[in-house]
Structure formats: C-alpha cells, structure tokens
Amino acid sequence: MILFRVTIDGRSxxxxxxxxxxxxxxxxxxxxxxxxxxPDLVPAEGISPALGIYQGEExxxxxxxxxxxxxxxxxVVEVAGESDLVNACTTKVRDGMVVVTxxxxxxxxxxENLIPxxxxxxxxxxxxxxxxxxxxxxxxxxxPEIERCCDRFGRCEFQKIANYVGIPDATPKWIPTSxxxxxxxxxxxxxxxxxxxxxxxxxxxxDLRGIGALGFxxxxxxxxxxxxxxxxxxxxxxxxCTACVAVCPTGALMDKVGIxxxxxxxxxxxxxxxxxGMDVPEYxxxxxxxxxxxxxxxxxxxxxxPGVVSRVCTRPCETxxxxxxxxxPIAVCALKRYAADREKGTGDPERRLQNDTGKHVAVxxxxxxxxxxxxxxxxxxxxxxxxxAAPEPGxxxxxxxxxYRLPREVLEKEIIEIFALGIAxxxxxxxxxxxxxxxxxQGGFDAVFLGIGAQRSRNxxxxxxxxxxxxxxxxFLKKAARGEDTHMKENVLVIGGGNTGVDAARTxxxxxxxxxxxxxxxxxxxxxxxxxxxxxxxAEGVRLFPSFGPGRILxxxxxxxxxxxxxxxxxFDEKGxxxxxxxxxxxxxxxxxxxxxxxxxxxxxxxxxxxxxxxEDGPVSVNEEVLExxxxxxxxxxxxxxxxxSVIHAVAHGRKAxxxxxxxxxxxxxxxxxxxxxxxPDPWFGREDGFARKPRxxxxxxxxxxxxxxxxxxxLGYDPAQARTEAGRCLRCDARLSLKSNPLxxxxxxxxxxxxxxxxxxxxxxxxxxxxxKRVLAIQGTSDLRAALWRAITENKxxxxxxxxxxxMYSLRESEWIQRxxxxxxxxxxxxxxxxxx
Numbered sequence: 001m002i003l004f005r006v007t008i009d010g011r012s013x014x015x016x017x018x019x020x021x022x023x024x025x026x027x028x029x030x031x032x033x034x035x036x037x038x039p040d041l042v043p044a045e046g047i048s049p050a051l052g053i054y055q056g057e058e059x060x061x062x063x064x065x066x067x068x069x070x071x072x073x074x075x076v077v078e079v080a081g082e083s084d085l086v087n088a089c090t091t092k093v094r095d096g097m098v099v100v101t102x103x104x105x106x107x108x109x110x111x112e113n114l115i116p117x118x119x120x121x122x123x124x125x126x127x128x129x130x131x132x133x134x135x136x137x138x139x140x141x142x143x144p145e146i147e148r149c150c151d152r153f154g155r156c157e158f159q160k161i162a163n164y165v166g167i168p169d170a171t172p173k174w175i176p177t178s179x180x181x182x183x184x185x186x187x188x189x190x191x192x193x194x195x196x197x198x199x200x201x202x203x204x205x206x207d208l209r210g211i212g213a214l215g216f217x218x219x220x221x222x223x224x225x226x227x228x229x230x231x232x233x234x235x236x237x238x239x240x241c242t243a244c245v246a247v248c249p250t251g252a253l254m255d256k257v258g259i260x261x262x263x264x265x266x267x268x269x270x271x272x273x274x275x276x277g278m279d280v281p282e283y284x285x286x287x288x289x290x291x292x293x294x295x296x297x298x299x300x301x302x303x304x305x306p307g308v309v310s311r312v313c314t315r316p317c318e319t320x321x322x323x324x325x326x327x328x329p330i331a332v333c334a335l336k337r338y339a340a341d342r343e344k345g346t347g348d349p350e351r352r353l354q355n356d357t358g359k360h361v362a363v364x365x366x367x368x369x370x371x372x373x374x375x376x377x378x379x380x381x382x383x384x385x386x387x388x389a390a391p392e393p394g395x396x397x398x399x400x401x402x403x404y405r406l407p408r409e410v411l412e413k414e415i416i417e418i419f420a421l422g423i424a425x426x427x428x429x430x431x432x433x434x435x436x437x438x439x440x441x442q443g444g445f446d447a448v449f450l451g452i453g454a455q456r457s458r459n460x461x462x463x464x465x466x467x468x469x470x471x472x473x474x475x476f477l478k479k480a481a482r483g484e485d486t487h488m489k490e491n492v493l494v495i496g497g498g499n500t501g502v503d504a505a506r507t508x509x510x511x512x513x514x515x516x517x518x519x520x521x522x523x524x525x526x527x528x529x530x531x532x533x534x535x536x537x538x539a540e541g542v543r544l545f546p547s548f549g550p551g552r553i554l555x556x557x558x559x560x561x562x563x564x565x566x567x568x569x570x571x572f573d574e575k576g577x578x579x580x581x582x583x584x585x586x587x588x589x590x591x592x593x594x595x596x597x598x599x600x601x602x603x604x605x606x607x608x609x610x611x612x613x614x615x616e617d618g619p620v621s622v623n624e625e626v627l628e629x630x631x632x633x634x635x636x637x638x639x640x641x642x643x644x645x646s647v648i649h650a651v652a653h654g655r656k657a658x659x660x661x662x663x664x665x666x667x668x669x670x671x672x673x674x675x676x677x678x679x680x681p682d683p684w685f686g687r688e689d690g691f692a693r694k695p696r697x698x699x700x701x702x703x704x705x706x707x708x709x710x711x712x713x714x715x716l717g718y719d720p721a722q723a724r725t726e727a728g729r730c731l732r733c734d735a736r737l738s739l740k741s742n743p744l745x746x747x748x749x750x751x752x753x754x755x756x757x758x759x760x761x762x763x764x765x766x767x768x769x770x771x772x773x774k775r776v777l778a779i780q781g782t783s784d785l786r787a788a789l790w791r792a793i794t795e796n797k798x799x800x801x802x803x804x805x806x807x808x809m810y811s812l813r814e815s816e817w818i819q820r821x822x823x824x825x826x827x828x829x830x831x832x833x834x835x836x837x838x
Contacts, residue, residue: 004095009102021088021099022075031746032101033110033161035072035117035196037089038247039740040683041203044069045090050215053227055192056180060225062217069199069216069224073113074165077101085109111168117196118162118171120223121250125149126162127171146176150194150251157249157744158196164745185233186325187256188245194252197224201244201253209685213238226252234692239685240326240731242267246739268734269320270332275652276302280317280332281734285681287335288727290720296343297676299336303651304375305414308368308397310337311406311715314530314646323731328696331726338723341410352673353421354381359665362387362445364431367395368647369638370451371418372654373661376671377449378421380662385445386423389430393419395453397647399478400500402507403711405533432606437634447633447661450607450620451654454600454639460495462553469560470553473504473597480507488513489593493563495519495550496597497527502534504595505542510709517589519545521568521580536701536714545589549582553594562590602640611636626660627653635661681735697726749774749801752793760786760804767804774801781807 002017008025015024025032036044047069052061076085080098085106088099100106118126124147139148153159179192197216205214213236216226228236245253257266265272270280279298286295299306310333321329359382363370366388374384392398393415397406419425429435431452440448457472469489473496480486492513494505497520505516518537520527524546527534538544551564567585572578602619604612611629613621620636622628627635637653639645655671663669700716718726749770750756766781769792777799782788785804792799 004093004097006093006095006097006099008099015093017093017095019093021077021079021086021091021093021097024093025077025088025099025101026743030101031743032075032077032088033165033745034075034089034742035158035161035249036198036200037071037075038200038203038742040208041200041247042207043071043090044199044203045071045087047199047203047207049217050229051217053215053217053225053229054231055225055227056182057231058180059231060217060219060227063220064218064222067218067222072117072198074110074161076106076109076113078103078106107166110165114162114165115168115171118167119174120177121158121194121196122147122149122174123162123167123171124174125153126159127167147174150191150254152251152254156251157742160745161249183256187240187322188242189254189256191252191254192225192227194250195226196250196252197226198249199224199226200247200249202226204243204247205238208683209239209241209243211237211239211241211685211687214244237687237689237691239688239691240322241685241733242736243683243739246736249742264734264737267736269322270317270330271734273316273320274302275316275649276655278302278317281681281730281732282676282678283339284330284332284335284727284730285732286676287339287723288730290724292339292342293344294676295335295339299339301673301675302655304372304418305368305411306336306340306343307410307414308406309648309651310334310340311410312397312401313648316648322733323729326692326731327694330730331696331699334699334718335723335727338718341717342720352675353379356383357381357665357667359383359446360385360444361661361665362440362443362448363451364388364435364440364448365395365451365453365638365640366390366393366425367451367453367638367650368397369453369640369650369654369657370395370449371415372651373449373451373637373658374423374654375418375421376655376658377661378423379673380658380667380671382662382665384423385426387426387429387431387435389428389434389455391427393425393427395451396455399481400474400503402477402480402503402510404506404510404714405503407713430606432603437608437631441633446665447635449654449657449661450629450634450636450640451638451650452602452606452640453650454602454619454645456601456603457596458599458601460550460596460598462550467553467555467558467560469593471593471595473500473595474600476504476595477507480511486511490514491591492593492595493517493519493589493591494595494597495563496599497522497529497546498597498599499529499533500600501595501597502529502537502542504597506533506537506540508595509540509542510711513593515543516541517543517545517591519548519550519563519565519589521547521549521571523547526571540709545587548587549580551586554588560592560594562588563594564588600639600645613641626663627657628660628664633664635664680738681732683735683738685732685735691729694725694729696729697722748803750803752789752799752802754793756802757786757789757793760789761806762786763806764808765804765806767802769796769799770801770803771798772800 003014004017005012005014006024008028008030011028013024013028022032049062052059071087075088077088078100079086124143128143177193182190199216202214202216206212213228213233215229216224219225230236245255259266268281271277283295283298296306303309313333315333317332318329323330361377361382361384363374363384363386366386370386374386378384394411397411457474488508488511490513492508494501501518505518508516524544545565547568548565549568551566553560554562554564565587567583568580569583570581604619611620611631613619620640621630622636622641627637629636635657637657638650659669659671702714762784764783765785767785767789768776769778770776789802
C-alpha cells in the first residue's frame, strides 16, 4: 500500500494514496460538514439524470440533458498552492499536501453555498433563536405553520449541519412550493417540499442497490427535482428496502413507523418478534441462494428442533413482517420447514460439547421447554437427566399435537438428536408421586429446571356436565396420540376456540365422527387458534359457532342429545380481564358427544408452597429475568410460568433458563452459538420488474377434495423452486442496518475541567451544567461566566460537562434557555437533593 503524508489543520497524517481529503480528515477526527456525500454512496458529481421523473402523477422532463449531478459545496477546504477552494469529498490526497479546513474564507464560502440549499427548504424554524427543544406545535415566535420544519426537527441531519455552518442573513425567505406529499405507499412517505436535491436517495437506489426506482432531472429553472421513474413506486421497480429513507438528510423521505428505540427492533421486526430472536433474514437469504445447510445452521443457533418448531410455531414473525405492508408476509415458517426437512447434516453434535463441568442438572418435564434447557445445558458441559411421567419424551409435542400437524417421525428424529448429546432420560416418573424436589437435591443434582407443562384440562361447570359423553380435550388427544381406542360417536361438539379445540375437532373426524361442530366465545377473527388451522378445519367440514357460549347440556335417558348455546357479546372487560357477557339469543346444537377444550392448567399440588404463584404471576413464581424460583437452585419455564402456552415461547424459556442455570453453576451463561459465520448483507439487490406484486407462494397441502381422514401430514411443504421463489420475495430489511452514516457536527459540550474553564471569558452570559450522562442539571445567567463555572466544578461532584454563550442580556438569554429545556423535557432543570450548586 502506497502511503502519502498530508498535513490537515497542522496535523501530519499518513493515508493511502486513493483517500479523499474528507476521508483523511475523518480518520483524524477532524470534522468537515457535507450534505451530498455519504460513506456508502458514489459521489453526486457527474452522475447522469433521467429523461423524466414523476412526483405523484406529475411528470417532470429533464430540461438540461447535458448537465450532471453536482455536490453541495459545503465541504470546501483550502489547499496550499491552489487559489480556489476544493471539495474535500472528491479531491484525492497528494503527497505533501497541506490542507486547512477552517478559516474565515472557508466559513464564508460554506455559508454562501448553503443559501441555495436553504432557499428550497422550509427554514423558519432553523433561523429561530428558540429552536433548541421546540416542539413546533405552539410557536412563540409566530413562524407560519407552513414554514415550520417537519417531524424530524431536533433529530435532523440537515438542521445540525445548517446550524454548524451558520445560516447567512442573506438567505431568502422560503416560498411555499405545494409539491406532492405521498403517504399511501408502504413503509415510508415522501414529501417533495422538503427535498434539497442532494441525490443521496437516487444514488442509494440506483448505484448501491442496483434497482433504479428513483431518478433526478433539472427543471426549467435549473433546479434538481427528484422522483420515481414511473408514476408509482411499484411500477418503478421499488423493492421497499428503505435505503433511500436511511440516507435522506431531511424529512423528505421518512419511515411511517418511528424509530425511537433500537433500530433493529423496528426495521427487522421478524427477528425482534421471535421469542428466541432467530435470525430470520439470514436464513431466508441463504435459502434464496439455495444454501440449505447454511440456512439450517442459522436456524439451529436458537432452536434444537427446527423441523418441529417450523410445523407448530404460532408465527409471530409473519404477523409483523414488513413485506405484509407491500402485499403479503413472507412464509417464514414454511421456509424454515423446507430447510429443516432437506438439511444434509451439520456434523456430529458431540464435537461441539464443552468440557464436562462436574455439575449435574435435573430437568423435570420432557416437553419443549425441558428438552431445550437440557440441550443447551449439556452443550455447556453439564450432566443432564430428564425426568418425565410419560413413557417417551416430547410432552405435549408428542401427546397433545396430532400427527397430521407434527409427524411422529419428525419429532422422533429431532428428539434422538438431542439425547445423542449424552442426556439421560428417566420415564414413568411423576413429580410429587415418584420423585420429590428434595429427593433431587439429596440425589446430587446441583440445579433443577421445572418444565412440567400444563397437563390438566381446565374444567367448566355445565348443567349435566357429568354425563358419560363429556370428554376432556387434552385427555382425548393424548389417547389418540397413544393409539388407544378413541372411536367417537357420529355427532361430536367441541367447546373451545384455541388450537386444542381445533385439534380435537379435526382429530374427532379421524376417529369416526361423521359430523363435528365447534362452539367458542370468541368471534371467528379473534379465535386463539391459528388462522390456517381454522381454515383447514372448515375445509374438512367442521361447523363453527363463533361468539357463542355453552349453556346446558340436553339429554334423554342419560344420553346427550344436544347443547344449548347463547350468544356472547363480549369475552373480556374494558380492563382486559376474562369476563364474558351473554345476550338473550339462544340456540340448540344437536350432538351426542361433547369435548371440553377450554384450556389447560398446571398441577401445582405437586410443588412446594414457597414456589407457587399467587395467581397473577403464573402457576410457579419466578424471577422473570432468570426464571429462578424463590428456592435458589430451582428454575422453571414454559407453561409452568406465565407465558402464552405456545411451543416457541416454551423454547425461549428453555434457552433463558439454560443460560441462567449455567451462570448459577459457575459458567458464563452464554448459550448462543454461531456455527454459520456472518458477513454483511450484499448491498446490491438488482432490478426485478414486478417485485412488489410477487404473490406469496402457497404451501402445498393434501388436495382439499381428497381429504384423507387419517393422521397423514396435511401440509406437504415447498419444493426447491417454490422455496427459492418465496425466499426471493423478502425485502431484506436487515441490509439497512449495515448502512453507515455521515459524521455529525461535534457537540458543543466541553468537559468541566480546569483547562477548559481557564479559557472561559470573565464576561456576562449564560451556561448549562450537565452530568456524566449529559442530563441538564442547571441553567444560569451570570455577570461572570468563569467565576460561576469555577464554583460549579469545586462545589458539585455531579457536574461533568458545560456549554456557555456570551450575552450581555444574560437574564433574557437564561429565560430562553430554560424555556427550551421545559419545552423538551417538561420540567425545570435542577440538581439532585445533595447537589446544592447555587
């Protein structure tokens, strides 16, 4: 690598020969303002305009076809030996170059170049003395509303740069433009009145992403106009990656959903909504490339049984998928299943075990929470023994979910892989009967995880509910799963609208019932069961009675003949408590057998009193951060605590508990694995006409006209072409997180140290004092800035930063600063009780 020596603001630097002056200064921590430049984008200078663009329905032709893109001119610097200032963002370093980034000439030129940029953007708020902290709604300076800044005010890159450069007095008043404001498109909105023509969005779309949905032209007045290349974003080929939004320095392009917290939670909701935090974008990306084993390696980072989870997950990721805003969400679980079913192998799992720790953990319950905890604890080197009341492991996966949804061979294969790590299994062992918690402690176990699940059916009081034809839903499903005689009568009615109820209804059809009805309190739209399972039940002939509750059971000579039902007008009260209310409508549904499937409960009678919950915290009382019970070495998760009851939530609890138990036993508590190495997502997406209209690929199922009432799997899964097509619909939202950002102007805050205070003038002014977290502690006007600040540093231990401004009218300026603070934070600044500074 050839290095050049350059001097910038008196500092001698060695930088690679192809480095721009801007990049060299940035490496040295020297700030240079710029608007057109962005670290991920090609320079604006020289890029070609379009023949025409659209702003809404209006087409704007390019009136200056020979002109190309230009820079903002804010990054000008002075180079020794050259008469003219040069743009730092496009000028390459030369050996021996001497550069100055700040002097009066440079500052004046930057302000001059800022004028035409400001002239096309509302800037009434930017020139207001009270802009800091202003909420824009109530304007004490009486700036007309149309001239005020947008919702980005206070967080706006353009605002910060304009304030740093300094807004010249010669800046003309903004003339309202009445350009289109487009809010109907998915994910983001466009306001062309706020565009400053920096061309970042065009370069992000065309040169970074390779899509070219956006372009620019020069209008008749010689001003840059930006817009879509066709009347709509969809017709323009937009892939809704929102890179254009990310690079926009103004509010011209804005996300419809505010990003106030962690950006990943908002921009990649499929990952943040997943209870285990699965890297959905990464495995979908791998499947789009045809890399099945790589995709499954990503999936296995967070779940020990991908084939199981992909079939029974409640799919919270799909509910929040951003592709849904364009047309339909990605079939995330179907893609996960495709990867799991076609995985060729990830190697011998025993090779990834850590060294034995000498610690022994008992896991009570071989359901999804218990198996997950056992898996990760064994991977951390701990000996693990799993106890369960059933003869085989799996819990509700094996005994509660019918085989037509979760084939036994899939479950068996993945459970065998878990126990192949060296985990011991003790069947036919019921907690409270065959073994007690104190027995485990005395037997040498250093920690216990309770994953006992909700195995008992919740009962409801029905008149004549003790007749022999009334079955409990979970008991019925268990018998069917064990292959016991469950031959049903011809006309069966199920009470309950959750997955257990729908499973019981469909299983009844496979066990001899000719006619099945289902009654539930919820409306069809609010039924707890997954939408797909409800639709499949109806396709199989299950008749739904939503928004009805059970009344009394009708019978003749001890034989059930029907169920009286009554219309349910509400399920929950205004506080969200379960409080059904019924109307006057009554009806009778004929039936000769009833299945109650209104939920399951945990049998807490087998648990010590000190770890039982109080009813609000769930069956078992735990510290939610680590899932530890009041008995220090006992942890619990899954249905044993207050969670949704879904498999994926149980897996998440198993993971959390495994990390906490590992730490309790002296480990680091880190269970995450990354067998698949990550690289940054490819920024190049490429153009694909019709991308926005690409429909969700239906997941093949057994033909609806040839429904087989046996326990063969109904959903058949994607073939390779279908999987790649569906994966190719992904918006690749996580790619936006890889985009860099321009450096912002340096903060004016100074460390509150003697060296800085010695340079403060002994004149009138106002100052702010801030603590180490940069929270304002006090604002004060004073006749002697230096003396007041010296008093602050000597008398208060909390003060760490300060800012000051000379002003002879310091009492007025103090009031203005305090007003800004109140507008932003809603309270007066001040020190804590022990910090009597003034």
